[in-house]
Amino acid sequence: MRKELVYNIPDLLRYERQLAVIGRSAQLKLRDARVAVVGVGGLGSNAAVQMTAMGIGHLLLIDRDTVDLTNINRQPLYDEQDVSRPKAKVAVEKLSKINSKIELIPIVGNFEENADMIKEVDVIVDGLDTLESRITLNALAVKFGIPYVFASVEGYFGNVATILPGRSACLACFMPLKQSNLRPCSYAVYPPAVFLASSIEVSEAVSLIINGYSPLAGKLLVFDFSSYDFDVVDLKKNPACPVCGDQVGQA
Numbered sequence: 001m002r003k004e005l006v007y008n009i010p011d012l013l014r015y016e017r018q019l020a021v022i023g024r025s026a027q028l029k030l031r032d033a034r035v036a037v038v039g040v041g042g043l044g045s046n047a048a049v050q051m052t053a054m055g056i057g058h059l060l061l062i063d064r065d066t067v068d069l070t071n072i073n074r075q076p077l078y079d080e081q082d083v084s085r086p087k088a089k090v091a092v093e094k095l096s097k098i099n100s101k102i103e104l105i106p107i108v109g110n111f112e113e114n115a116d117m118i119k120e121v122d123v124i125v126d127g128l129d130t131l132e133s134r135i136t137l138n139a140l141a142v143k144f145g146i147p148y149v150f151a152s153v154e155g156y157f158g159n160v161a162t163i164l165p166g167r168s169a170c171l172a173c174f175m176p177l178k179q180s181n182l183r184p185c186s187y188a189v190y191p192p193a194v195f196l197a198s199s200i201e202v203s204e205a206v207s208l209i210i211n212g213y214s215p216l217a218g219k220l221l222v223f224d225f226s227s228y229d230f231d232v233v234d235l236k237k238n239p240a241c242p243v244c245g246d247q248v249g250q251a
């Protein structure tokens, strides 16, 4: 992810409406930013579309799966012709049509096996679908010191939190990997809840890139799309956390 991107005036024109909100210097930060979208399913494909359109300059798209017909109701990157094709490759084909001025790198495989690529990014955006894999990604983010935007959706419910390694609670602090927490990936998903959670993820990533912090750093946003109830709770670091606690790294 080293391709240098340079804007000329026509390149900036497409961002005119967001420039009126964030300003030109912030746009240049987006252009130079590197983001890993880990899992290009419901959350990841929606987040990738938005980040591509906004001009985040370098996107790593990681997914080991192929497109399934049951994905298409909530994963706008894919259509009927894409069934059985690798998601990461299809994603890059489609995203490059939205914005040909950014760098898009597909990785068809497990994120654990591509840690060297993830190590280079500025922000990790969660597009995974199990707690187990998220706990693994969280540990990787903490190890590399890379901000990690966590999100999950089940039914009408969604959660989003941003983890700043060393500065705020990590996923394992507030969502320990216990057997009781481990359930198979939920099949119950209300598509608008996915769109909303991914939009919040994008806004967090954008804020991290522009400001170095974000509104949900150290906080968990929970929402219920059946009632429009939203809540934000503070998260505390757990000194006994196996990933970021006081004993980690000590002999």
Ligand SMILES: [Zn+2]
Binding pocket: 169, 170, 171, 172, 173, 174, 237, 238, 241, 242, 243, 244, 245
């Ligand atoms: Zn922790």
